[in-house]
Amino acid sequence: MQDGLIFITGLSGSGKSTLSKELIKQIKIQYNIRAISLDGDSLRECVGNIDYSKSGRENMAMYYVRTAKMLVDQGFLVVLSTISMFNKVRQFNRDNIKNYIEIYLDVSKDILAKRDSKGFYKNKTINMAGINQEIELPTQSDLIFYNNYDIQEAIAQILVIYKDKN
Numbered sequence: 001m002q003d004g005l006i007f008i009t010g011l012s013g014s015g016k017s018t019l020s021k022e023l024i025k026q027i028k029i030q031y032n033i034r035a036i037s038l039d040g041d042s043l044r045e046c047v048g049n050i051d052y053s054k055s056g057r058e059n060m061a062m063y064y065v066r067t068a069k070m071l072v073d074q075g076f077l078v079v080l081s082t083i084s085m086f087n088k089v090r091q092f093n094r095d096n097i098k099n100y101i102e103i104y105l106d107v108s109k110d111i112l113a114k115r116d117s118k119g120f121y122k123n124k125t126i127n128m129a130g131i132n133q134e135i136e137l138p139t140q141s142d143l144i145f146y147n148n149y150d151i152q153e154a155i156a157q158i159l160v161i162y163k164d165k166n
Contacts, residue, residue, distance in 0.1 A: 004099025016081035040082030085135035
């Protein structure tokens with residue numbers, strides 16, 4: 001396996017971080033390489049950004065993908081899990097990052113509200129992407145996983161696509 005970006009996107013509670021963590025483990029086991037995991041929440045915390053307005057989200061999303069590009073350009077395999085529901089962001093990835101794979105977790109709002117690990121749905125959080133803040137859904141994802149998808153099967157499919165790109 002070589003450098004590249006596996007971009008995992010979906011709404012809050014869709015399982016982005018969970019899929020990313022398991023994918024990183026499998027990459028290490030199957031290919032004996034260490035991929036870099038970037039998580040939107042962790043990156044936001046690192047820079048102390050609490051601007052969840054649409055423009056604030058878009059600025060952070062571009063920060064995430066530029067950071068990922070910098071790492072890919074240095075020869076790393078990066079797994080980025082983030083909401084980042086902007087066409088501009090996904091197009092930047094396609095235009096600027098080699099070996100780019102886009103994964104969209106399309107989970108129903110009912111399931112998201114039941115999972116609600118961060119309490120966003122229960123507390124009716126304002127500026128919530130896809131709930132009370134407009135988003136741009138992916139239209140060209142390499143893979144889409146729905147609702148209660150099987151994580152091991154998802155990882156297997158992702159790794160097949162990634163191997164084919166290398």
